[in-house]
Amino acid sequence: MTLLDNGQTVIRHLRNPARTRDTLVVTFAEMLMNDPSAAGFGEKFFLKAGYDLVIVQKRSESWYQDLKVAEFRDSVSGIAAQYRDVACYGISMGAFAALYFGGSIDASILALSPLCSIHPRFPQLGAQEYRAQLTATQCDLADAPKSEKPVFIVFDPRVHLDALYMREEIIPAFPDATIALAPGAGHPVSRCLNGMGLLGPLVLDFVQDRRTPNIAAALRPKRANSPFWLANLADRCARRSRFDTALSLCDKAIGLASDPAFFAAKRDAVVRRQAVALAQ
Incomplete structure (x- = not known):
């Protein structure tokens, strides 16, 4: 069921006929996922795991600047109220969106390598082509509504720009978040973690039980391969x-x-x- 289509962002609710979980998962498309007619970010994974979904998709690289917080909340909150719990999940651009919008529906948030590459205060992040095309008005995470639920952020501290963004933007905005380091995993950390067989368990551990594993320790025995x-x-x-x-x-x-x-x-x-x- 389509909850919102504003011409750029599309939000859909997917009911899973084989649902076994009472948590609603909200996912945000990452970079290069610009076809709302295709499966949403994490759609197949979460349906297989027994979850209902709200998938947030886009038609171009927007960093969700077109989607207002109130618009997202009004579209999703009624559906979210039908579930025991709600979790938002995203990678890179999608992780930024999970942090920016998740608090408006009081969701727990899993953000892997969050980054808003068009943030006006961080020109060193690049993305000049997109900066020229977009009016960046929704980049400051300090302005985002905050959830009472757990926030879990994973990033690679050896990626200079990720570390800069974490230090100067995310940590001040989310001082109570649990942060796990994935040294050497790169940006986004999901590619490396997935190749090691760590991504799926990490995601489900958090979504199901709010567990926040020691990623660095899990990486260590697997990294050489x-x-x-x-x-x-x-x-x-x-x-x-x-x-x-x-x-x-x-x-x-x-x-x-x-x-x-x-x-x-x-x-x-x-x-x-x-x-x-x-x-x-």
């Missing part, structure tokens, strides 16, 4: 001019990957960086 973790480490080595180590790590990532093309491109980037360094 994670192509994403190895590629992220290779990138850091290359930035320190440790090119032989970086290339070796890329080769290992390629050997471990089921789809090596992404990691081969990472290796090519290291080779180009090395060539530039040698030419100087």
